[in-house]
Amino acid sequence: AQTVTQSQPEMSVQEAETVTLSCTYDTSESDYYLFWYKQPPSRQMILVIRQEAYKQQNATENRFSVNFQKAAKSFSLKISDSQLGDAAMYFCAYRSDHNDMRFGAGTRLTVKP
Amino acid sequence: DTGVSQNPRHKITKRGQNVTFRCDPISEHNRLYWYRQTLGQGPEFLTYFQNEAQLEKSRLLSDRFSAERPKGSFSTLEIQRTEQGDSAMYLCASSPWYYTDTQYFGPGTRLTVL
Numbered sequence: 001a002q003t004v005t006q007s008q009p010e011m012s013v014q015e016a017e018t019v020t021l022s023c024t025y026d027t028s029e030s031d032y033y034l035f036w037y038k039q040p041p042s043r044q045m046i047l048v049i050r051q052e053a054y055k056q057q058n059a060t061e062n063r064f065s066v067n068f069q070k071a072a073k074s075f076s077l078k079i080s081d082s083q084l085g086d087a088a089m090y091f092c093a094y095r096s097d098h099n100d101m102r103f104g105a106g107t108r109l110t111v112k113p
Numbered sequence: 114d115t116g117v118s119q120n121p122r123h124k125i126t127k128r129g130q131n132v133t134f135r136c137d138p139i140s141e142h143n144r145l146y147w148y149r150q151t152l153g154q155g156p157e158f159l160t161y162f163q164n165e166a167q168l169e170k171s172r173l174l175s176d177r178f179s180a181e182r183p184k185g186s187f188s189t190l191e192i193q194r195t196e197q198g199d200s201a202m203y204l205c206a207s208s209p210w211y212y213t214d215t216q217y218f219g220p221g222t223r224l225t226v227l
Contacts, residue, residue, distance in 0.1 A: 004155075033214040044117075045156075045204070045218035052214075091155045095214055100169060101146070103155030 004094050006104035013082045014112050020067075021077045021107050023092030029053075032096035034068065034075045039106075040088040048090070051075065079109075087111045115139070117219035119205050125225045126195055133191045134222045138207030145188050146216060147180055148204040149173065156204050162188060195226045 004025045013019035025034070036048040051059045051068050058066050063083075067076045079086055092104040118137045126132050138145050143164050148156035159178070160170045164185040174180075177195075182188040192199055202223050206216035 035215070037218075044220040045206075047215060047217070050215055093155070100158040100161065100171070101148075101156075101216065102158070105153070106155050 004092055004102050004104040006090075006092055006107050008107045009105070010108045010110070012110045012112060013079070013086075015082055015084060017082055018078060018080045019082055019109065021079075021090050021092075021109070023075045023077070023104055025073050025075065025092075025094045025102075027073065027094065027096065029096045032094060034066075035093040035095070035101075036064070036066070036075075036077045037091045037093060037103075038086075038088045039091065040085075045091070049077065082111050084111050084113060117205055117207055117217055119203075119219040119222050121222060122220060123223050123225075125227065127227050128197060129194055131191065131193045132195060132224065133189055134203055134205075134224075135187060135189050136205030136219060137187045138205070139209075139217055141209065142207035142217070143185070143210045144208045144213055144216075145182055146206040146208075147188070147190050148206065150202040150204055150221070151200075159190075192224075195224075197226045200224055200226045 032053045034051045037045045038048050039045045049061045049064050063080045065078045089106045091106045095101045120135045146161040147159040150156040158171050159174050160180050162182040165182050177193045180190045202221040204221045205219040208216045
């Protein structure tokens with residue numbers, strides 16, 4: 001079964017610094033999609049970044065970038081120049097054409113001023 | 114696009130009562146998904162629709178749960194004979210036919226069963 005593991009329940013970063021959130025997954029599929037979603041307190045889940053497994057190039061979206069290691073089944077999120085508004089729960093998610101979306105348990109990110 | 118909307122945002126009910134939630138997806142998104150999220154966990158897939166057809170249901174979706182999307186637009190999720198274990202956030206998401214791998218989430222309905 002496809003599983004997604006986020007080994008860091010909580011992370012903290014100083015404003016303007018860089019932080020990396022870890023995610024690993026288990027799959028036997030070769031084609032799939034990976035996502036990072038952000039869920040601010042009491043607010044809805046927002047897509048941060050997505051990565052297609054067939055693409056070797058790591059996805060980037062402004063201050064957010066991923067380090068996708070397909071062989072290691074690792075998909076970490078790097079947030080550069082952290083801002084107070086980045087504080088939220090971050091969920092790593094996996095989806096393939098044969099499976100529904102699977103989410104990790106989340107990492108709570110705190111940004112210190 | 115006005116985004117995915119869900120109503121009500123909060124629902125408190127007594128054990129044994131029936132509840133119904135509504136989800137309005139982004140206009141012309143043909144796929145609609147329901148998830149359940151308990152405190153401190155990531156969302157868990159319940160079911161999804163492509164247009165009006167319910168294509169997949171999770172084992173989590175017991176026979177007390179039923180979902181419909183009668184005209185391929187909005188969807189309802191009904192829970193009959195609620196139990197305290199049903200207390201959770203129920204999330205709806207939608208995706209367009211041209212980008213089915215990416216889902217856009219609504220704000221959720223928080224259910225509390227007393």
